[in-house]
Amino acid sequence: MSDVILRLALPSPLRRLFDYRAPAGVAGRTLTPGMRVRVPFGRREMIGVLVEVGDHSEVPQDKLKPARALLDEVSPLPPALFKLCLWTAQYYQHSLGDTLSWALPNLLRQGELAEARQERYWHAADGASLSDPRIARAPRQREALQTLAQHPHGVAHSLLSKLQLNKDSLDLLLAKGLVSVEVRRQLPAPRHEHWLAQPELTLNDEQQAAFAAVRSGFGAFHAFLLAGVTGSGKTEVYLQLIREALQAGKQALILIPEINLGPQTVARFEQRFNARVALLHSGLSDRERLDAWLAARDGEADIIIGTRSALFTPMKHPGLIIIDEEHDGSYKQQEGLRYHARDLAVVRAHQEQVPILLGSATPSLESLHNAHTGRYGLLRMHQRAGGAQPPRLLRLDVRSLPLDSGISGPLQQAIRQTLEAGQQVLVFLNRRGFAPTLLCHDCGWLSGCPRCDARMTVHQRSGLLRCHHCGHEERLPQQCPQCDHVDLRPIGAGTERAEDRLKLLFPDYPVLRVDRDSTSRKDAMHTLFTTIQRGQPSILVGTQMLAKGHHFPKVTLVAVLNADGGLFSGDFRASEHMAQLIMQVAGRAGRAEEPGKVIIQTHLAEHPLLVQLTEQGYFAFAEQALSERRSAGLPPFSHLALLRAEAHKPGQAEAFLDLACSAAEAWLAAFPQTGIELLGPVPAPMERRAGRFRAQLLVQASGRAALHRLLSAWLVQLEQLPSGRQVRWSLDVDPVDLY
Ligand code: ADP
Ligand code: ZN
Ligand code: ZN
Numbered sequence: 001m002s003d004v005i006l007r008l009a010l011p012s013p014l015r016r017l018f019d020y021r022a023p024a025g026v027a028g029r030t031l032t033p034g035m036r037v038r039v040p041f042g043r044r045e046m047i048g049v050l051v052e053v054g055d056h057s058e059v060p061q062d063k064l065k066p067a068r069a070l071l072d073e074v075s076p077l078p079p080a081l082f083k084l085c086l087w088t089a090q091y092y093q094h095s096l097g098d099t100l101s102w103a104l105p106n107l108l109r110q111g112e113l114a115e116a117r118q119e120r121y122w123h124a125a126d127g128a129s130l131s132d133p134r135i136a137r138a139p140r141q142r143e144a145l146q147t148l149a150q151h152p153h154g155v156a157h158s159l160l161s162k163l164q165l166n167k168d169s170l171d172l173l174l175a176k177g178l179v180s181v182e183v184r185r186q187l188p189a190p191r192h193e194h195w196l197a198q199p200e201l202t203l204n205d206e207q208q209a210a211f212a213a214v215r216s217g218f219g220a221f222h223a224f225l226l227a228g229v230t231g232s233g234k235t236e237v238y239l240q241l242i243r244e245a246l247q248a249g250k251q252a253l254i255l256i257p258e259i260n261l262g263p264q265t266v267a268r269f270e271q272r273f274n275a276r277v278a279l280l281h282s283g284l285s286d287r288e289r290l291d292a293w294l295a296a297r298d299g300e301a302d303i304i305i306g307t308r309s310a311l312f313t314p315m316k317h318p319g320l321i322i323i324d325e326e327h328d329g330s331y332k333q334q335e336g337l338r339y340h341a342r343d344l345a346v347v348r349a350h351q352e353q354v355p356i357l358l359g360s361a362t363p364s365l366e367s368l369h370n371a372h373t374g375r376y377g378l379l380r381m382h383q384r385a386g387g388a389q390p391p392r393l394l395r396l397d398v399r400s401l402p403l404d405s406g407i408s409g410p411l412q413q414a415i416r417q418t419l420e421a422g423q424q425v426l427v428f429l430n431r432r433g434f435a436p437t438l439l440c441h442d443c444g445w446l447s448g449c450p451r452c453d454a455r456m457t458v459h460q461r462s463g464l465l466r467c468h469h470c471g472h473e474e475r476l477p478q479q480c481p482q483c484d485h486v487d488l489r490p491i492g493a494g495t496e497r498a499e500d501r502l503k504l505l506f507p508d509y510p511v512l513r514v515d516r517d518s519t520s521r522k523d524a525m526h527t528l529f530t531t532i533q534r535g536q537p538s539i540l541v542g543t544q545m546l547a548k549g550h551h552f553p554k555v556t557l558v559a560v561l562n563a564d565g566g567l568f569s570g571d572f573r574a575s576e577h578m579a580q581l582i583m584q585v586a587g588r589a590g591r592a593e594e595p596g597k598v599i600i601q602t603h604l605a606e607h608p609l610l611v612q613l614t615e616q617g618y619f620a621f622a623e624q625a626l627s628e629r630r631s632a633g634l635p636p637f638s639h640l641a642l643l644r645a646e647a648h649k650p651g652q653a654e655a656f657l658d659l660a661c662s663a664a665e666a667w668l669a670a671f672p673q674t675g676i677e678l679l680g681p682v683p684a685p686m687e688r689r690a691g692r693f694r695a696q697l698l699v700q701a702s703g704r705a706a707l708h709r710l711l712s713a714w715l716v717q718l719e720q721l722p723s724g725r726q727v728r729w730s731l732d733v734d735p736v737d738l739y
Contacts, residue, residue, distance in 0.1 A: 003021060003055065003056075003061075003064075004021070004022050004027075004028030004029055004053060004054075004055060005019050005020070005021065005028075005053070005054040005055060005056065005057045005064070006019070006020045006021070006022055006028060006031065006037060006050055006053060006067060007019055007050070007051050007052045007053070007054055008020060008037060008039065008048030008049060008050055008051065008067075008097075009048060009049045009051050009095075009096040009097035009099075009100055010039070010041065010046050010048045010097040011046060011047075011048075011097045011098060011100070011101045011109065012046075012095060012097050012098065013095050013098055014095055014097075014719065015093070015094070015095045015096075015715060015716070015719065016095075017051055017052075017096070018039075018041075018048065019054075019057040019058075019059050019064060020037070020039050020048075020064065020065055020066065020067045021064050021065065021066040021067065022066065022067060022070075023037070023066055023067045023068060023069050023070055024066060026070050028053055029053060031050055031053055031070070032050070032074075032075055033049075033050055033051055033052060033075060033079075033082060034049060034050065034072075034075025034076065034077040034079070034082045035049070035050045035070065035071070035072045035074070035075050035076075036048070036049055036050075036070075036071040036072050036076065036108070036111065037049075037050060037067045037068075037069070037070055037071065038067065038068045038069040038070075038071060038111065039065070039067045039068060040065055040068060045068065047071065047109060047110070047111050048067075048097065049077075049097070049100050050075075051096065071111055072114060076108055076114030077104070077314065078297060078314045078316075080314065080318075080348075080351060080352055081103070081312065081314040083351055084103075084312070084344070084347070084348050084351060085099050085100055085103050085312075087347055087351070088103070088337070088339055088344060090712075091347075091708075091733065092337060092338060092339055092731075092733050093711050093712065093715050093731050093733060094337050094338075098336065098337060099337055102309070102312075102333075102336060102337040102339075103309075103312035104312075105286065105289045105290040105293045106286045106289065106290075107286045107287065107289075107290045108290065108293075112290065114294065115294070116291055116294050116295070116298075116300075118183050118184070119156050119157060119158065119183070119184065120156070120157040120181050120182070120183055121153075121154030121155065121156055121157070121181065121182045121183075121184060122148055122154055122155045122157065122160070122165070122170060122179055122180075122181055123148060123151075123154045123155075123179060123180050123181075123182060124145055124148040124149040124178070124179055125177055125178050125179055125180045128145060128149075128173075128177075128178040128179065130142055130145060130146060130149075132176075132178060134176050134178075135173070135176075135178070138169075138172070140166055140169045141169045141172055141173050141178075143169075144165050144166060144169040144170055144173060144179075145173060145178060145179065147163055147164075147165055148165070148179060154182060191276070191302065192274040192275065194274060195243055195246045195247060195273055195274055195275060196243065196272065196273065196274070197271060197272060197273055197274045198271060198272055200236075200239070200240055200243070200272075201233075201236050201385075203233075203236065203237070203240065204233070204383070204385060206228070206232065206380070206381040206382065206383060207232075207233050207236060207237050207381065207385065209379070210224075210226055210228070210237050210379040210381060211237050211240055211241060213377060213379055214237075214241055214320075214355055214357055214379075215241065215244055217355040217377075218244065218245070218248065218319070218320070218354075218355060219353070219354075220353050220354075220355070221349055221350045221352075221353050221354065221355065221356075222355045222356075222377065223346055223349065223355070223356050223358070223370070223375065223376040223377070224355065224356070224357045224358065224376060224377045224378075224379055225326075225358050225359075225360075225363055225367050225368070225370070225371045225376045225377070225378050225379065226357055226358065226359040226360075226379045226381070227360065227361075227363050227368075227371075227378065227379065227380050227381070227619070228359065228361060228379075228380065228381030228382075229361050229381065229382060229383075229384065229390065229587070230361040230384075230583070230584070230586075230587025230588075231384040231385060231386060231388055231587065232361070232381035232382070232383060232384055232385055233381065233384075233385030233386075234324075234359045234361075234381065235265070235268060235324075236385065237359075238254070238322050238324070238357070238359065239268070239269070239272050241320060241322070241357065242254075242269070242273070242303060242320065242322075243272075243273070244320075245319035245320040246273070246275060246302055246303075246319075248319060249317060249319075250317045250318065250319020250320065250354075251296065251299065251301065251302055251303070251304065251315045251316070251317050251318055251319055252302070252303050252304070252319055252320045252321075252322065253304045253310070253311075253313065253315060253318070253320070253321045253322070254269065254303065254304070254305045254306075254321075254322045254323075254324065255305075255306060255307065255308070255310060255311060255321075255322070255323045255324065255331070255341060255342075255345065256305065256306075256307065256324045256325065257307065257324070257325050257328035257330045257331065257548065258307060258330060258548065265324065266279065266305060269303060269305060273302070273303065275302040275303050276295070276300060276301045276302050276303070277301065277302070277303045277304075277305060278292040278293075278295050278296050278301035278303070278304045278305070278306075278313070279292065279305050279306065280292050280293070280304065280305070280306030280307070280309070280310040280313060281306055281307050281310075282307065292304075292313075293313055293314070296313045296314060296315055296316075297313075297314040297315070297316060298316055299315075299316030299317055307330070308330060308331055308333060308341040309333075309341075311341040311344055311345055311348065315352075318352045318354050319354055320354055320355055320356075320357070321345050321348065321349050321354060321355070321356040321357070322356070322357045322359065323341075323342050323345055323356070323357070323358045323359065324359050324360075325359070325360055325548075326342050326358035326359060326360045326363060326364060326367055327360045327362050327363055327364040327367070327580050329577070329736060332736045332737075334736075334737065338730070338731075338732045338733065338735070340734060340736070342358065342364075342367075343734070346358075358376070361583060361584065361587055361618070362579065362580040362583045362584060362618050363622070364576070365576055365622060365625060365626055365629065365635075365636060366635065366636045368622055368626065369626060369636040369637075370636075372626075388595075389595035389596075390595075391558070391586050391587075391589045391595065391596035391597060391598050392595070392596070392597050392598065393582075393586060393598045393600065393613070393614040393615075394597065394598065394599050394600065394614065395600050395602055395605045395610060395611075395614050396408065396410060396411060396599050396600060396601050396602070396605075397602065397603075397605035398601045398602065398603060399603050399605075403493075403601075404501060405493045405497050405498055405500070405501035406429065406492075406493035406497070406498055406501075406561045406562065406601075407427075407498065407501060407502070407505075407559075407561065408601055411559055411599055411601060412505060414557060414559070414597075414599055415427075415502075415505075415506070415539065415557065415559065416506070418537075418556055418557040419506060419509050419537045419538075419539070420537075421537075421556075422537050423537060423554055423555070423556040423557070423594060424532065424535070424536075424537060424538050424539070424540065424552065424554040424555045424556070424557075425538075425539045425540070425555065425556075425557045425558075425559065426539075426540045426541075426542075426546060426552065426555045426557070426558045426559070426585065426588060426589065427498060427502065427539060427540065427541040427542075427559045427561065428541075428542065428543075428544075428546060428547070428558065428559065428560050428561065428581075428585045429493070429494065429495050429498055429541065429542070429543065429561040429562065430543055430544060430562070430565070430581070431457075431492075431493070431494040431495065431543070432457070432468070432494055432495055432496075432515045432516060432517055432543055433457035433458060433459045433460075433466070433468075433494040433495070433496055433517070434457075434458040434459060434460035434461075434490055434493075434494050434496040434497045434500075435457070435458040435490030435491055435492050435493060435494055435497055436455060436457055436458075436491065436492045436494060437455040437456075437457075437458070437490070437491040437492060438456070438458050438465065438476075438477075438488055438489070438490055438491070439488070439489050439490075439491045440480035440482065440483060440485060440487065440488055440489075441485075441487040441488070441489050442480065442483055442485040442487055443480060443482050443483040443485070445480050445481065445482040445483065447465050449467035449469065449470065449472055450472065451467070451470050451472050451688070451689070451690050451691040452467055452469045452470050452472075452686065452688055452689045452690060452691075453686050453687050453688045453689070454467060454468075454469050454686060454689070456472070456474065457494065458476065458490045458494075459476075459496070459517070460476070460490075460496055460497075460500075461496060461517070462517075463475060463476045464476055465477075469686065469689055469690070470689060470690035470691075472690075493561070495513055495515045495517075495518075495541055495542055495543060496513070496517075498541050498561065499511055499513045499541050502539050502541060506539060509537055509538050509539060510531070510536070510538040510539070511538070511539045511541060512528055512531060512532065512538060512539070512540050512541070513540075513541050513542060514528060514540060514541070514542030514543070514545050514546050515542050515543040515545060516543070516545070518542075529550065532552060532554075535553075535554040540552070540555070544581055544584075544585075546585060546588065547581055547584035547585045547587075547588070548584070550588060551588070552588045552589070554594075555588055555589050555596065556589060556594045556595070556596050556597065557589065557596070557597050557598075557599070558585055558586055558588065558589045558596065558597070558598045558599070559598075559599050559601070560582055560585065560598065560599070560600040560601065561601055562601060562602075563578060563582060563600050563601070563602045563604075563610065564602055564603050564604055565578065566578020566579070566581075567602075567604050567607050567609065567610065568604070570685060571737075571738055572629070572632070572634050572738075573736065573738075575609050575625060576622075576625055579609070579613050579618060579621050579622075579625070580618075582598070582600065582613065583613075583618045585598075586598040600614065608624065609621060609624060609625060612624045633700070633702075635734075638700050638701060638702055639700070639701045639702075639703070639704050639707050639734070640698060640699065640700055640701075640734065640735055641698075641699045641701075641707060641711060641731060641732065641733045641734070641735070642696055642697070642698050642699070642731070642732040642735040642738060643657065643660060643696065643697040643698075643699070643718075643729065643730075643731050643732075644684070644694065644695075644696045644729060644730050644731075644732065645657050645694070645695055645696070645727045645728065645729040646684075646689075646692040646693060646694040646695075646727060646728050646729075647692060647693055647726055647727040647728070648691070648692060648693070649693065650693045651693075652693070652723075652726050652727055653681075653693055653694060653695040653727050653729075654681050654683070654695045655723055656721065656723045656724055656726070656727045656729060657680065657681035657695050657696070657697045658681060659721055659723060660681075660697060660714070660718055660721070661678055661680070661681055661697055663714060663717045663718070663721075664678055664699070664710065664714055665678065667710055667713055667714060668710070671706075671709070671710075674701070674703075674706035674709075674710065675701055675702035675703055675706060676699060676700070676701045676702075676706055676707060676710060677699070677700045677701075678697065678698070678699055678700075679697070679698040679699075679700060680695075680696060680697040680698055681695050681696065681697040682695065682696065682697075683695050684696050685738075692728075696738075698738070699711075711731070711733070715731065
């Protein structure tokens, strides 16, 4: 008997498909990939996505179960998006079912219809009269009827309360036949005729060259790296390219690092165009997300803007993809499906044959390398568009200088001068809280986290010790937990401490703190920024939240309290991240008339990378860093995959990784000369975190093809290792963070 077999991807970590028979009464052969099917799975039900229809199965006939129901008449996923998911699962060695779970809106995974929301509309019935005797003594019903009569197209159910329409009154009117309810789809707004809601700026020569290069790539795949210093007018280039895409009848997809931090960016896109903008970010409800996703899929949104996961938004008429701040770490997902949205966006642009533009003032070394090798077209913009001068970067050697809450004497002087000149100061410090450690001066006790190999941070304002790695909290002790003495001292400085100190040093000026603790309230950030925009002399102190996308035209001095962490860290990317952060913070300064100055406190004032960065700028730094990577054989000159494992008992994670390592060695022995090296297993740099013991095994390869051949053979074996059940393990292809 030749039976039709449905091969489904199910939301499971297992890297395989699951076979089912077609649901009763459904002709299996007519089904197409992407359709959703409800199936029994153990004692539960699951929703799977059809990958292929076959006619035989390895599963014995009597074990093959029929699916329960077909959920779609056509696949809710357009073929292009389905293809992207297949590619993603394959590349990141992740289960396809789980990949689809990350890529699809929640409601679709739960079986919701893949249709825009149906809305109920209330109408006054034909011939209904306000003088109807049945409502003569019901003033609220009369009022409701009168309001409805003023809306000949009906009132959407969701707007009832806005119009002060009372649902009970409407129900009574409905029972009397004086009103009617109609269910219909909210009609999409039509496409506009005139795209521009505000005039465009005249592009300068550098902008014009970048614009023209990308413009000439429309209609086919081309990747461009737009490396333009902060303020060079990258956003204006994006805007004009988007206008071109819209005029050509296409949609544009724009990824930005964080929506909540960059409201100015989103506002600029919304203000420029008469366009239907779909905004996708983590603050949306499931329904809002699905509606935005559907609008993009059905061509009812012209511009799609979102964070990392918006990469998986389908488009009916894709025309252009833009990745703003392409170096930003938030494009890499660090859990579950560990994809990099920038890298996948390039793949997607290739699959959909559209141009992609990666923009940054501080491009990642990967992207610069791709530009050097000709994979990306390199577009440079050196000048600030508004005519502002670039800031000057100065290294302040603080060896043997006393630091007062992290702030040296010369820096205090520079801050004072700036404030007295009526300007603003930005103090950057990459550490929240009051101090990173609490120390007992009598016995040497340190505030270690009971669950991690890390210290708990002192949060003076909330009276807590808090671990920034696992979230563990304790009351700030008054006495040493070990010797009961009271001489407890916070060691080092975080933003809270710098804020306190600056307030004491400069009592006549406002000091505003910006970090995750100070801005957790929804409007806090907004209040802060309006204060700053007013422009009186003041001090802003904060973490990298300050580095993102904001314009502070009155800031003329930027102080970086400590740049050294990035220079001697064991993480080979630390110096790149430090340089990007310094340049991004520096880019906030002196954006208008006043030129800006950046003072970097360091104990390593002669470090070659720091000298390059401050004297010759980011691109000189990047060349130096790239040549160091080349000689060390590190990415982008090699490719990495990191196998991580963690377990409750010490030794378990290593034991699993030892077996994994043997399996990989056996494969390498069978296929010699692949240019692959195994490094480890070793304990993770922070071995214990949140109560688990962690270890890792790094795979380093000179070629991507060989690496992927190893990975796909290897993962099948790993899934079957019995010791894998006692540990949590995961594979990270192209890891950004080696911790
Ligand atoms: P970036 O995105 O590269 O940081 P922006 O696009 O934010 O730069 O531009 C910086 C400033 O320069 C903005 O205030 C912007 O309005 C202005 N600007 C950009 N392009 C031009 C132009 N061609 N002429 C005049 N001003 C411009
Ligand atoms: Zn003590
Ligand atoms: Zn902890």
